[in-house]
Amino acid sequence: MLISQKIEAAFNAQIGHELSNSHQYMAIAAYFEKEDLFGLAKIYTEQAVEERDHAMKFVKFLLDAGASPRFPAVPEPRNDFATPVEAAQLAYDSEITTTKQINDLVDLAQSERNHIAQNFLQWFVTEQLEEVASASTRLNIIRRAGPTVLMVEAYLAHQ
């Protein structure tokens, strides 16, 4: 095995976090779909697929490293939102949390001087910059659009 049991356990925990994020994005997408805001629903559905892909990257790495991927139970996401801003805020907050989780994994890999794991994690470090930036933009646009959010749909249609 190319990684320690500690890294294996931490990466398996991250599989759970990424799948939880996927679940949460699907719940957010369903909320926007219910509100007939289809442009936003599409974006969060795509995000959900991306998060599942993130989980699968960890699965593949663990297999390649001779470790054992484990799929944990995924907790129920938040399903109800009072406003679009609330949903977009939750998405932003969860990307900030994920960034901290990835940083912790890098710290762990560095402390063990595991360059293979560190190199693998660099993709996620770069990805989180993109994820936080786009979540922040979405939150700002939705916030600025006010209660109807219809302008956001028009904005998305022209992107």
Ligand SMILES: [Fe+2]
């Ligand atoms: Fe992710």
Ligand SMILES: [Fe+2]
């Ligand atoms: Fe993400």
